[in-house]
Amino acid sequence: MKLRIKTLLVVASMLLAPVIALAAQTQEFTLKNGMKVIVNEDHRAPTVAHMIWYRIGSVDERNGTTGTAHALEHMMFKGTKTLKPGEFSRRVAQMGGRENAFTSKDYTAYFQQIEKSHLEAVMALEADRMANLVFNKDEFGREIRVIMEERRLRTDDQPQAMLYEALMATAYAAHPYRNPIIGWMDDLENMTVEDVKDWHDHWYAPNNATMVVSGDVDPRQVHRLAEKYFGKLQPKTLTRTRPQNEPEQKGIKRVTVKAPAENPYVMLAFKVPALRDADKDEEPLALDVLAAVLDGYDNARLGARLVRTDRVANEVGASYSGVARGPVQFILDGTPAAGTTTEQLEGYLRGEVARIAKEGVSESELKRVKTQLIASQIYKRDSVFGQAMEIGVMEMSGHSWRDIDRLIARLRDVTPQQVQAVAQKYFGDDALTIGTLVPLPMTEQSKPAAAPALSGPLH
Structure with a gap:
């Protein structure tokens, strides 16, 4: 199948169709700990999309640590102080919902699509793993092998994906966009559970997160629930990496x-x-x-x-x-x-x-x-x-x-x-x-x- 080089979203076309004017139905507020909450009302069906976006992606990784953002995404499903590995997903499934996550160069996001009465339950689950994630060495060992196999199947065994990876590594001399989101295999082989824990401890904080709730909701209720489950979490000091600006290219x-x-x-x-x-x-x-x-x-x-x-x-x-x-x-x-x-x-x-x-x-x-x-x-x-x-x-x-x-x-x-x-x-x-x-x-x-x-x- 032909690899079409577009992002998870085709943002160019994303900007085009005003089927529904977002400004007329969207509200925004910020908790005292710095967490932004954006509520988009759409009452056509009794469903809700609940998303937590962290402004941290592969662009923020340093040489030798590529793939850490994506590896943490996997570990976010491996249990907290109160939930066993896999229990997050089982609970969402029991609600009749669906959930997943994705990592990009610029961000990492987690989402649940649920019937509106379950919004409070999924908020509680997300707040729990923002603050109380457990990093078990054995669980990490199993999951990093899954990630390495994912890399083999989606990149190393896909010729066009290999070419795109090589193209980006060649086009960018300095900027971290030269690195694959999933990470270079050597970095995955040498990654430790401490690397992933450090990433979570540094970047997964309310003041580096944006909650987006879209669907059949009351903004006042969303505000109340956000305060209840996320408002008590403490902000962290965020130190961004140096920009690593790309030098001017001077030839093919x-x-x-x-x-x-x-x-x-x-x-x-x-x-x-x-x-x-x-x-x-x-x-x-x-x-x-x-x-x-x-x-x-x-x-x-x-x-x-x-x-x-x-x-x-x-x-x-x-x-x-x-x-x-x-x-x-x-x-x-x-x-x-x-x-x-x-x-x-x-x-x-x-x-x-x-x-x-x-x-x-x-x-x-x-x-x-x-x-x-x-x-x-x-x-x-x-x-x-x-x-x-x-x-x-x-x-x-x-x-x-x-x-x-x-x-x-x-x-x-x-x-x-x-x-x-x-x-x-x-x-x-x-x-x-x-x-x-x-x-x-x-x-x-x-x-x-x-x-x-x-x-x-x-x-």
Whole structure:
């Protein structure tokens, strides 16, 4: 299956569809210990999404400790002073709910989807493991082996995932985004239970957490319950790591990965601006739209020309996510068709951006693209969980949930001239990293299986 380089959320399209105006139904308050609570009312069904977001992810790790944030996510299900290993999940299941967790470069989040009468119970569970997690050496030993197997199945045995990992490690010389969220295998092999405990003790605090509650709730009740279960927890002194800013790139970088695979594959990563100021930044919004023009709907430019018309590629894509704590990339990727080399496909992908840089996009095409993107968001905004995800990602990336509606309005105002301008400015050689997958012969043992859904937390 083709690896599409998008985040857990496709933030570019996340900003588009105002099916429900969040500002009209959302309230925010902060507990005395610094914990932020955001309540999004949606009374269409008697369900609630309850999420705890910690503003700590793999970006905060140091060399030699990669994978710690994700390893702690796993350990959060392994028991507290009052709960046995696995009991958290069993209790949520007994409520008829579902729960899980995920780690990203910028944050770690835990969630439960439940019938509204169980909100107090899951709040109590989350507060308990924020403050009272138990770190058992044997449990950690078992879980780190699960994580290493997860890495083998989802990265080491997946050629395109291996290429993406190598691409990021090459594109970034200094910034921690060069490291995989799950961690390098050597770091996992040398990780100790003390490493994970130190991470929890330092970063899992109310003043580094945001609670998002979305669904059929009364904000006053949520406030009362948050005070009851989290208000008594003490804040901690948070010392952020040094920024490790990325030095300026001054020429094309290349990396090649050889692995058993059915087809070659190529990825082009261009360093482009991230969204920093929701009121003023224009280029990130234009890059959002450029990605949609290239690959935002069924008849977008890359697929229409390179796959269906010219038949030089079997699959192609473009992606950009400007909402992040660190630097971001605009990715073009594709699998060449028979008779086309990866080098030729590089030229074809860049040629489509160059065409926009030279000729621009018409008002009618831009309108069509925006209509498609808005339509694609209807089902997500119809979900209380989807709304909670929107809020959480924005908050963890250094923005406010209030920016979501504002960005929707600003994105609708992006002009053809702005799209053409970013196509002209950011797609030269000096900020480009190219990754190429060279397929090796495959045996039955080397065929990459579809990455399974492992038991335990997501990442």
